[in-house]
Amino acid sequence: MKISRRIGMAVAAAAAAALLLSGCTSRNSDDTSASADAGGTDDLTIAFVPKLQGIPYFEAMNTGGQKAAEELGFTWLYQGPTTADAAAQADIVRSFIQQGVDVLFVAPNDPDSLAPLLQEAQDAGIHVATTDTDAPDSVREVFVNQATAEGIGETLVDTLLDAMGGSGKFAIVSCGETAANLNSWIDVMKTHTAEAYPDAEIVDTVYAGEDQATATSMATDLMNAHPDLTGLIGVCTSSAPGVAQAVTDAGRIGEVFTVGLGTPQSMLPYLKSGASSGSILWDVEALGYLTGWAGVQLAKGNAFAATNDVSDALPAVEYDDATKTLLLGPPTVFTAENAGDYDY
Template identity: 30%
Template sequence: MNIKKVLSICISSILGVSLIAGCAGKSNSDGINGQSKDNSNITYAFVGKEAQNPYMRKVYEGFEKSCKENGATSIYKSPEEATTEKQIEIINQLIKQNVSGIAIAANDANALHPVLKEAMEAGIKVVSLDSPVNGDSRETHIQQADPEKIGRGLIQAAYEMVNGNGDIAVLSTTEQAANQNLWIKWMEKEIEEHPEKYAKTPLVKVEYGEDDSVKSALKTQDILTSTNSKVIIAPTTVGMLAAAKVLKDKHSDVLLTGLGLPSEMAPFIEDGACPWIYLWNPVDMGYLAGYTLDSLKKGGISGVKGDTFKAGTLGDKAITEAAYGGTEVMLGDPFKFDKSNIDEWKDIY
């Protein structure tokens, strides 16, 4: 038998197996309870804070992946500016499109309530992630990490960086961002509970860059000119990168820590301007949000405390009570990035 004939038989066999597998994969029944697996009409939307925010794009990567795994269509919508008004416009559009579920990183915890309530009354499942909406405006919230651990951890990091001697300033996002406000609250509580330890490292100023790189840069300059801060905490990826660039341009000896993307902050960690940062995996957070919406949509959970579900490669997840009302699903603990490991992570996200 010549080589061409052997190849012809092999290819025919492979095609035959593929066709059989393909036909089997198109079945609309799960073979157990007869429920349809055709999710072609299910669409989940992720609404980010601001269109140019690279962190939000990473969140959507995970969200899109989970939707594909569940056979659903995904949509990414974000306003050009980090405003509540623009998010309301987007949600109204999604209600008209009759999407199956909405996951939103909120620019305001309370102002979105009327439009999200309208969405839920229309049968659309709603979860928040990153920055929550109030408990009555959602089924549940995707909590990236324990807010207490984030807030206390950041102020402890700033203290360590200046060896307990130097003022601290915070560069936040918007004044209405519930997650940011909760983290700052825990920073303040850490200082209040340990007055002797932080006697020479007071928190002297909080500025708001509104998750805009230009505004964040200007607020960083305000901190440098109006305070004697020795370290800036930026619990926002947009603000952190903007602050790092300002500190570098001005050859400042003010240190920086906070929540940043390893890919963006690697040069500043390597040169010592930012000794270390913290973050969770934003891709995983989006992935968890997608699985949570899908479980809500298909009736596996209802968003109440005690519900459990499988979140793909993240494994089993449980819904617990949230500190600020309603319920939440916890992703995990924040991760520390410094000179010892930044090379491993900077090309990942």
């Protein structure tokens, strides 16, 4: 088994890992009962490289990964770039390859440019996988998906058009232009709008990176360029509050409606003020937990079942063998009434 072959490498890399990942590496506590239940994963190291470190979304995923590490008895490493930059992310991936981690998960900023690095990691004997965002044209062994593209895209449009009365013009403010998951949701939004809302029109799609202030500025520009605009969709956890802030700053709450993929706490003030009509997301900590659990299965050579009993909170996670995808479940619509129940 790969775990036993790499014990020496893992020990040798520990000091380097502590230096490189100081302040951004999360390791599990020593829980011998959890290790026993997991079948001896004490020496297993699972690394996760998010698109961007420091934003609530990926920090919540990190919390979920930490919880899985504590319960299942493995070491969890977490580090991402401080800007949504594909080159900076690639450097961190290379670092984990050099350390000889057992399993490497990435939420790629640019799936195509990451594919050769995932091949390099696999050639080095590392199990490679994606989570949150896929790199389908790579050697990744599994994609841990938060929800289907159809579920997310259609729920975003339905929630916005319900607020808009079923008609009107709206625009989309996305983040990374090459992010596969965001682009798949946008494709669904365009198709669903054309098919279900003949009196609605998407007038523009812009890209703000992973920067909330840029999203606010772009949303303001869109409202100025289209005076008859009555809706905005923020397609990531920085653009969702960004578009709501733009409507707030313009004094147009109740005239221009917004929805987006925002974390509950970041969206709660806008949901309460009416600047946002709904935040569509999922349990992000559960996504992190599922990522850690999936890493254990890869390292131990366990095949995924069609339906997987992951934990008490995740008793029926579906797996599609054709696409090698684990599906967390359907999206959740957060409102002023339920967003306060979550602490991220």
